[in-house]
Amino acid sequence: MKDPQQQPNNIVSTDTSDSTSINRSQINTYPIPHLEQFQVQNNRTLPGISSGTVEHEDERAYRLESQKAENQHKLEQEKEESREKRIRERALLIVSTIFLAIVIGICAKVIFDASSSDELKKLALGIVAATATGLVGFFVGRK
Numbered sequence: 001m002k003d004p005q006q007q008p009n010n011i012v013s014t015d016t017s018d019s020t021s022i023n024r025s026q027i028n029t030y031p032i033p034h035l036e037q038f039q040v041q042n043n044r045t046l047p048g049i050s051s052g053t054v055e056h057e058d059e060r061a062y063r064l065e066s067q068k069a070e071n072q073h074k075l076e077q078e079k080e081e082s083r084e085k086r087i088r089e090r091a092l093l094i095v096s097t098i099f100l101a102i103v104i105g106i107c108a109k110v111i112f113d114a115s116s117s118d119e120l121k122k123l124a125l126g127i128v129a130a131t132a133t134g135l136v137g138f139f140v141g142r143k
Contacts, residue, residue, distance in 0.1 A: 107124040111125060
């Protein structure tokens, strides 16, 4: 077998229609990577490349059971957080509804009271208008 260093630097095409010669230095050659280049810490490898280690059945069962328990714990936490969020939203809605009912009730009393001054009636009408505008924006913005 010939030594690769003894090969000529010019490669001539064997095709008679194209007599182009190529200089060997123009050809891009890339070395084939070795398995060691792909191995990372803790004897783990990149996906698709086997490191040659085998997981014992007991270790695998323990790992799968611990992952299952961890996932179940996370799911329970998410359910609890979701429940707490719904309770807070409902409590806020109830408190704000009661507050708005009281404010609108007071404003209605002032508006329909014959002994109220005109300035106080204008103030009450402004409060009712602002409250109505805010409620429309709240209900339209809710999903």
